[in-house]
Amino acid sequence: MTTLLINIKQLLQVRETNVSKVSGADMKQLPMLENAYVYLVDDKIASFGLMADIEIASADTIIDCTNKVVLPTWCDSHTHLVYAGNRAQEFVDRINGLSYEEIANRGGGILNSAKKLQETSEDALFEQSATRLENVMHMGIGAIEIKSGYGLTTEAELKMLRVAKRLKEIYNFPIKTTFLGAHAVPANFKENQDGYMDLVINEMLPKVAEENLAEYVDIFCEKGYFTLEDTERLLQAAQQYKLIPKIHVNQFNAFGGVALGVQYNALSVDHLEELNDEDIQALQGSNTMPVALPSCSYFLSIPYTPARKIIDAGLPIALATDYNPGSTPSGNMNFVVSTACIKMKMTPEEAINAATINGAYAMGLSETHGSITQGKAANLIITKEIESFHVLPYAFGDNCIDKVLINGSVI
Ligand SMILES: N=CN[C@@H](CCC(=O)O)C(=O)O
Numbered sequence: 363m364t365t366l367l368i369n370i371k372q373l374l375q376v377r378e379t380n381v382s383k384v385s386g387a388d389m390k391q392l393p394m395l396e397n398a399y400v401y402l403v404d405d406k407i408a409s410f411g412l413m414a415d416i417e418i419a420s421a422d423t424i425i426d427c428t429n430k431v432v433l434p435t436w437c438d439s440h441t442h443l444v445y446a447g448n449r450a451q452e453f454v455d456r457i458n459g460l461s462y463e464e465i466a467n468r469g470g471g472i473l474n475s476a477k478k479l480q481e482t483s484e485d486a487l488f489e490q491s492a493t494r495l496e497n498v499m500h501m502g503i504g505a506i507e508i509k510s511g512y513g514l515t516t517e518a519e520l521k522m523l524r525v526a527k528r529l530k531e532i533y534n535f536p537i538k539t540t541f542l543g544a545h546a547v548p549a550n551f552k553e554n555q556d557g558y559m560d561l562v563i564n565e566m567l568p569k570v571a572e573e574n575l576a577e578y579v580d581i582f583c584e585k586g587y588f589t590l591e592d593t594e595r596l597l598q599a600a601q602q603y604k605l606i607p608k609i610h611v612n613q614f615n616a617f618g619g620v621a622l623g624v625q626y627n628a629l630s631v632d633h634l635e636e637l638n639d640e641d642i643q644a645l646q647g648s649n650t651m652p653v654a655l656p657s658c659s660y661f662l663s664i665p666y667t668p669a670r671k672i673i674d675a676g677l678p679i680a681l682a683t684d685y686n687p688g689s690t691p692s693g694n695m696n697f698v699v700s701t702a703c704i705k706m707k708m709t710p711e712e713a714i715n716a717a718t719i720n721g722a723y724a725m726g727l728s729e730t731h732g733s734i735t736q737g738k739a740a741n742l743i744i745t746k747e748i749e750s751f752h753v754l755p756y757a758f759g760d761n762c763i764d765k766v767l768i769n770g771s772v773i
C-alpha cells in the first residue's frame with residue numbers, strides 16, 4: 363500500500379540521518395520543509411522532499427495537505443494508562459482543601475487505585491485501558507510507555523502487565539512496558555517496608571522477567587514512598603534480569619535519586635519538579651534522559667520541572683503525559699506541549715523536539731520513531747488548516763488535529 367501526502371505547508375522534524383536525541387541549544391532547531399510531500403510505502407516513510415522536486419506520480423491514496431502541518435506522532439514515554447476506575451472523589455477532596463499527601467496518608471491515593479484494580483477482572487481492566495489507548499491515539503500519540511504499579515500484589519501487578527501485553531498484540535502499535543511494583547507500600551506492609559521490597563525483588567521481579575512482561579523497571583523514589591536504599595536494591599536486582607531503569611524521582615523532594623538513576627544507567631529520570639545543581643551535574647555527560655510531566659504539575663498545582671535550567675545546562679529533555687488516575691487524569695500530549703511552552707518557557711521548537719524524538723529516546727524507540735526519516739514508522743499527525751506550527755501550542759485546549767496515521771493508515 364502506498365500513500366502520498368502532498369502540498370504540506372510545513373513538514374516538521376525532518377531528519378536525513380538518524381538522530382537519537384537532541385540536547386541543549388540544538389533543541390531550538392526543528393528542521394522543517396515548506397511546501398513538501400511525504401511518500402509512505404506500507405508502514406514506513408519511503409521518502410520526502412519539496413513539492414518542487416517530487417517525482418512520484420501516483421499512489422494508492424493521495425492526501426492533500428494544503429495549509430496543513432505534518433509532523434511525527436507524539437511519543438509518550440511515561441504513562442500509567444492501565445488502571446481501574448477513577449479518583450474523581452479525591453479531586454473534589456483536594457479542591458476542598460486536602461493535600462495530595464494528606465489523601466495518601468489516609469489510605470487514598472495510589473492505595474485507593476490499587477484496591478480498585480485488585481477488584482477488577484483482567485477483561486474489564488483491558489476494556490477500560492483499550493478505550494483510553496484509542497482515545498490518546500486519536501489525540502496524536504504514536505508510541506507509548508505503560509507502567510504497572512496499581513497492583514501492589516504479585517497477582518495484580520502481573521494482571522496489569524498482561525493487560526498491557528494484550529494491548530500490544532491487538533493494536534500493532536509500539537507499547538513499552540515498565541514494572542513499577544515499588545509504587546507505594548501496601549497497607550499490610552506498612553510496618554515492614556523491607557518485607558515489601560523483598561516481595562517486589564524476590565517474587566514479582568522474577569515472574570515479570572519469566573513471562574517477559576516488561577523491558578523497564580521503575581520505583582517511586584520519594585519521601586513517604588521508597589528510599590534511596592530501596593531504589594538501589596531494586597536497580598541492582600533488576601540488572602540480573604536486564605530490566606533497564608526508568609524511575610520516578612524528585613517529584614516533591616530532591617535527595618539524590620537522579621544521581622542514583624544515572625549511576626545505574628537509567629534510560630530516563632522522570633518528574634524532576636524539584637531539581638538542584640547536583641542533579642544537573644549528575645545528568646551531565648550521561649545517557650539518561652530527564653523527563654518532565656507538566657500536566658501533573660498543572661493538576662496538582664506543584665512546581666513545573668525547570669526546563670530552562672535543564673536545556674541551558676546543555677542537557678536534553680523529553681515531555682510526557684504521566685496519564686494516571688491520581689495526579690494526571692489526562693493523556694493529551696497536545697496539552698503537554700502547550701503547557702511546556704506556556705508554563706515552562708520552552709519554545710515551540712523545543713517542546714516539539716521534547717515530545718517527539720526525545721520522547722522516542724526515553725523509551726528506546728528513536729531508531730524507528732520520533733522523526734520524519736526514511737525507513738522510520740509511518741506514524742504521522744496531519745493538522746487542520748493552521749497558519750504555522752506555532753499555533754499548535756498557542757491554541758491551547760483546541761483540537762488542531764485533522765488526521766492521525768499509524769503504520770501508514772489513517773485511524
Ligand atoms: N508519583 C507517582 N506516581 C504517579 C501518580 C500516582 C497516583 O497518584 O496515582 C505520578 O507519576 O504522578
Ligand SMILES: [Zn+2]
Pocket residue numbers: 440441442610684686
Ligand atoms: Zn508517573
